[in-house]
Amino acid sequence: MADSPELAQAIAPPADSAAATGDLNSKETINLLVGHPSARLFPLTTLxxxxxxxxxxxxxxxxxxxxxxxxxxxxxxYTVRRSLSNYLRAVYDIQGEWTEEETENLIVTxxxxxxxxxxxxxxTDEKTHTIVVEPTYFLVGGILEDAGFSIDGNEKGGQKVFGVPWLSEEADLAGSVETLVQSLTNTDSLPPRYQAKPTSRLLPRAYPTAPPPRRLYDFILYLTPTFSNPTGLTPPPSFSLDSILGPGLRVGWLEGPSPDLVAQVAQSGxxxxxxxxxxxxxxxxxxxxxxxxxxVPVLSQLMMTYKLRAGALERAVARNLPRGSTLLGGKGGYFFYLGIGSESDNVDADEITTLAREEGVIVLPGSACMLGGRNGGRWVRLAVCYEEEKRIVEGVERLGRVVRRWYEEHGKEWAVDEEKAKVEEPRILAMRYEELVPPVEKVNRRKRAKARKAEEEKAAREGGEGVIAEGSQKLASVPSGGAGGAAASSGAAEEEVGEGEVKEEGKEEEKEEKEEK
Amino acid sequence: MADSPELAQAIAPPADSAAATGDLNSKETINLLVGHPSARLFPLTTLxxxxxxxxxxxxxxxxxxxxxxxxxxxxxxYTVRRSLSNYLRAVYDIQGEWTEEETENLIVTxxxxxxxxxxxxxxTDEKTHTIVVEPTYFLVGGILEDAGFSIDGNEKGGQKVFGVPWLSEEADLAGSVETLVQSLTNTDSLPPRYQAKPTSRLLPRAYPTAPPPRRLYDFILYLTPTFSNPTGLTPPPSFSLDSILGPGLRVGWLEGPSPDLVAQVAQSGxxxxxxxxxxxxxxxxxxxxxxxxxxVPVLSQLMMTYKLRAGALERAVARNLPRGSTLLGGKGGYFFYLGIGSESDNVDADEITTLAREEGVIVLPGSACMLGGRNGGRWVRLAVCYEEEKRIVEGVERLGRVVRRWYEEHGKEWAVDEEKAKVEEPRILAMRYEELVPPVEKVNRRKRAKARKAEEEKAAREGGEGVIAEGSQKLASVPSGGAGGAAASSGAAEEEVGEGEVKEEGKEEEKEEKEEK
Known part of the structure; x- marks a missing residue:
């Protein structure tokens, strides 16, 4: 599946799609697969x-x-990494004194x-295995294979990838991995080394309730399950700020557990x-x-937009999918993972995916999120990042019709859960995204100067001048219209290189405004 | 050498170095090693x-x-690749009709x-060997090693890298490679497959006199020798436009011999x-x-600046280095390759490099440009991109003093070639770079608008409105102050998406100017 032409087409939606043009009444195929932000949400003028x-x-x-x-x-x-370390302190609500090592553990990527x-x-080397939590990111296989890993793991020897089923965010990941290690050491003569993305330091941050991994592994590749977002933020601080601001910027970061290991990566040829x-x-x-x-201006609006879409999707699923359906996710991130019907209904999500495409809605079957395209059961992945709320709802309705037909054709009883379906729209939905995010338009310099001034006045009213307090503040997980928004970067780094600059630029700005008048 | 702490320090010059601040009288160490453009030359306002x-x-x-x-x-x-294919037609003076394949053979990297x-x-795979022309880029070894290649080639089996000595730009590269292949097939049981950077299509473009490679290899890695630039342009179109505009932009391209092979690379995980x-x-x-x-505004100024520096370096070498010294390069690119003294003088460039550092000038020894740091003989690499003309001359003078002392200590006769040393400054030097490239300064919006207007008026005087003629024009190899400069992008692509835009933007610009008044 991960290499099918249909998928290739679905993950490359045309530049003039409804999601790009904002045409809510478009009859074109609704794409609930693609993990891109809607074009309308890119902060062109801020950038x-x-x-x-x-x-x-x-x-x-x-x-x-x-x-x-x-x-x-x-x-x-260095200044980027220092600001980033402060930003991450704010995101993860890290207490205690900032240390230089926090900056040294970061690479800009x-x-x-x-x-x-x-x-x-x-x-990794030819004796390394990698463990991936499933369901996983559906394009990770190609990256592992390019690095020499064998996905199906049938060959004797060589670098293998093993899937560990996701249990829950609180589950004992270390325990699952250890069981796997045990079975490996019994059947394979290779030493049990497990290396990949060095996020073991981040693991306890993101999952405070998870037990710390034992010393058995050098470090652990923790690819967040495809629908999961441990921080509860929407969108997630997903190791790539650009997936919020614009993936085309190609900027991310890696946080390692120690400066040594980080240097090992940075010494790449x-x-x-x-x-x-x-x-x-x-x-x-x-x-x-x-x-x-x-x-404040970008992330809080995006979080609100995605939150509205996520709520709409949840209600649409309750109204249109059969009793027993399970919806995971919605606490952040771009995706939900939907189990269609009860387990005993034995829905074949691959089949549903094919039928849904004919009905005009594209979803990602769970099999694409399993290593080597193994059986994904009744699960499909649904994205809230790309299509607008109205089209997400219509997409779920189309999916519901397809599922209903499948139930009828297979002689299974189809019914929604009436109690769940009754849930009313929460008050928050009175605010529509149109009020939150202005549509993209061509702006000239005059308009831009005005917009910037208004934005700055607003910022001044809400939190004073952009001058940053010492220490760190937690990012609000549900922003209320930008008020009380979070301090993105704070603390020691700015004392050195930041504050003077902020003030100086402020003045220059003022002068420019005057000149333009 | 390629991993020494001294080298690591030399290739990471401080942000406030003389080359960055433009302090021509600085007494600090002169860096003729680093292949970065001087900070002053980055086109900040144009960008x-x-x-x-x-x-x-x-x-x-x-x-x-x-x-x-x-x-x-x-x-x-697609539009980027299409414009790029036209740009390359201009750079390489390609005649004949443009074909869609030229766009399909390109990847933006x-x-x-x-x-x-x-x-x-x-x-490449575990049975692949790679052939590298020496002297080569001194940081290529780490990239090859990360890809699993063994540089010294002593191990039996595995992926090896072999060096082929550079003979001349017109030499029979295919012949040299074939000799190597012959010796390999005699001593090694691996099939002779040679794969790497797919530039075989570009090879005949860049080296029209070189015989086409035989069908023995799938494709050839042709890393241009460190001092060489086949197009004769300064700076080179070195597969990374950003090395001209600013390497921090991280943009380049790859031209492959066929869409299939290009797709093979683009399908990377x-x-x-x-x-x-x-x-x-x-x-x-x-x-x-x-x-x-x-x-016109950027490349022509850079070419002139580097040409002035290259001329100054050539004259300084003639005046300060001993008879018999050989200077390769200077027809483009950022580097010269200097053989110190006659071959029979047996100068040890590694030793000279160490002494030179003590004297306050950093050069790259030829051994760093040989695979595995093998003996580089009497050769050193000298860069013209980083330091200003005056400091380049002083750097060569310092190097000359070191070499003279080395000659005296080794009881060798030291003398310059009086005839060569007499060469007068060419007239072109009457124009100094200060007249060509204004120093970096903080610009406000008002100044910027004026500067842009002046630039546009100049462009209008010289070639009319930025409207692009069909077909392609060759880039002038020595620009005369921007007049008659080259058409960067031309032809079919712009007919589709370009012209309208150019005109439309022109109008908008005008409106903005008025509003600002």
């Missing part, structure tokens, strides 16, 4: 402000930084995909030669973090 | 204009494009280093998942190509 500012007034550099346009340091700009490739290249991927763009994004231009 | 334009007025998309901020198509934006990594990952690296930034650079904002 423009910060690209422009960064190039015209390059930020002061730390002695370990390089010029914003030259080859970046292998781990990425070119996004999660290429990072995973680099990690596999630098941290590709990085030593070309410098940190995403060097310039990460500098721009850092400026945005410093000015609270990510969390 | 700002185009980042701003692209975000505020996103370009029209081809049906095979994606939104500028979402995940890019695997091969990169994240720069040369990561591209080489992807190619090795996708196009990392690319299928994250989309084309450099997606957004390549869209911006394409806009710059369309508006002739790369070749």
């Amino acid at each position: 423009e402000q910060h690209f422009s500012r960064t190039l015209l007034n390059p930020p002061p550099l730390h002695e370990r930084d390089r010029h914003i346009l030259t080859y970046g340091p292998d781990q990425g700009q 070119g996004g999660a995909s290429s990072t995973l490739g680099e990690v596999l290249k630098r941290c 590709v990085i030593k030669s070309g410098g940190s991927m995403g060097h310039f763009n990460s500098t721009v994004i850092r400026q945005m973090l410093m000015k609270r231009a990510v969390d | 700002e204009q185009h980042f701003s334009r692209t975000l505020l007025n996103p370009p029209p998309l081809h049906e095979r494009d994606r939104h500028i901020l979402t995940y890019g198509p695997d091969q990169g934006q 994240g720069g040369a280093s990561s591209t080489l990594g992807e190619v090795l990952k996708r196009c 990392v690319i299928k998942s994250g989309g084309s690296m450099g997606h957004f930034n390549s869209t911006v650079i394409r806009q710059m190509l369309m508006k002739r904002a790369v070749d």
Whole structure:
């Protein structure tokens, strides 16, 4: 499935799709598969402000930084990593004193995909196995195979990938892995080494209730299950800020458990030669973090938009899918994982996926989220990031019709759960996304100056001047219209290089405004 | 050497170095090693204009494009590749009708280093050998080793890398390779497969006099020798436009010999998942190509600057290095390759490099450009891209003093070639770079608007409105102040998506100017 032409087409929706143009009444196929943000949600004007500012007034550099346009340091700009470490303290609500090691444990990357490739290249060898929690990201297989891993694991010897079933966010992951290790050591003479994305440090942060992994593994690849988002934030801080601001920017980060292991990745031949991927763009994004231009105006709107869509999807599933259906997710992230009907109904999600496409709705079958395309049972993945609320609801209705027909054709009793279906729209839905996110439009400089001024006045009313308090604040998990929004970047790093700059730029801004008048 | 702490320090010059600040009288160590452009030469304001334009007025998309901020198509934006194919026609002076295949043979990448990594990952296996022409790029070893190649080639079996000595740009490369293949097949049971960077199509373009390679190899890795630039352009179109505009942008391209082979690379797991690296930034650079904002204002100034520096270095070498010294390069690119003294003088370039560092000038010894750090004889690599002309001359003088002392200590006769040393400064040097490239300064919006207007008026005087003629023009190899500069992007692609846009944007620009008044 992961290589079928239909899938290839579905993950490359046309640039003029309804999701891009915002045509809510379009009759075209509804794409609940693709994990892209709707084009309308990209913060073009905010990005423009910060690209422009960064190039015209390059930020002061730390002695370990390089010029914003030259080859970046292998781990990425020091100031970027320092701001990022503060941002992560805020996201994960980390208490206690900031330490230099938090910055040293970070690498600025070119996004999660290429990072995973680099990690596999630098941290695995021909004796390494990798364990992946299923259901997983459906395009991870190609990255593992390029790194020399055999997905089906049937060959004797060589690098293998093993799937561990996801149990729950609180489940004992270490226990599941250990059972697997045990069975491996009984059947295979290879030493039980488990290496991949070094997120063991992050694991306890994200899953405070999970027991710490035992010392058996050098480190653990923890690919978040496809519908899960441990932080409860929507959208997630998914190791790639650009998946919020715009994946085309190709900027992400990797947090390792120790500076040694991080350096092992940063010493990749590709990085030593070309410098940190995403060097310039990460500098721009850092400026945005410093000015609270990510969390308040962008992230809070996105979170609200996705929350509205997620709520609409949940209600549509309750009204249109048969009794016994299970919906996982919705606490953040871009995806839900939907088990259709009761387990005993034996729904074949691959078959449903094919029928749904004919009915004009594309979903990802669970088999695509299993390693090697193994049986995904009654499960499908549904995205809330790409289509607008109205079309998501229509997509679920189309899916419901297909499932109903399948039930009838297979002689199974079809009924919705009447109690669940009665749930009313929550009050929050009185606010529509149109009020939250203005549509994309061509803006000229005049309009932009006005918009920026209004934005700054609003920011000033709400939290004063963009000057950042010491210490860290937690990101609000459900923002209320931007008020009380979170401090994106805070603390020690800004004392060194930030504050002066914020004030200075503020003045320059004022002068420009006057000149334009 | 390639891993020494001294080298690591030298290739990471501090952000406030003389080359960054433009302090010509600085007493600090002169760095003739590093292959970065001087910070002063980055076109900050030009880039700002185009980042701003692209975000505020996103370009029209081809049906095979994606939104500028979402995940890019695997091969990169179609419009970007189409403009690039026209640009390459101009650079290589390709005649004949443009074909769709020229676009299909291109991938937009994240720069040369990561591209080489992807190619090795996708196009080699455990039975593949790679042949590298020496002297080579000194950081290529790490990329090859990460891909599983053994550099020293002593192990039996496994993937090996072999060096082929560079003879001359016209030499029979295929012949040298074949000799190597012969010796391999005699001593090794592996089948002679040779795969790496698929540039065999480009090889005849760049080296029209070289015989086409025989069908013995699937394709050939042709890493241009470290001092060589087959096009004769300064700086080279080195598969990464960003090494001209700013390496921190992380944008390059790969041209393959056939769409099949290109697709094989583009199907990399990392690319299928994250989309084309450099997606957004390549869209911006394409806009710059369309508006002739790369070749006329940027490239021509850089070419002139580097040409002045290269001339100064040549004269300084003639005046300060002993008779018999050989200087290769200078026809383009960032580097010269200098053989110190006559071969019979047996100069040890490693030793000279160490002494030179003590004297305050850093050069790269030839051994670093040989695979596995093998003996590099009397050769050193000298860069003209990083330090200013005056400091390059002083650097060569310091090197000359070191060499003279070495000659005296080894009881060898030291003398310059008086005839060569007499060469006068060519007239072109009457123009200093200060007149050509204004220093970087903080610019506000008002100044920027004025600067842009002046630039556009100049462009209008010189070639009319940025409207692009059909067909392709060759890039002038030595520009005369921008007049008659080259058409960066031309032909069919722009007919489809370009012209309308150029005109429309022109109007909008005008309106903005009025509003600002």
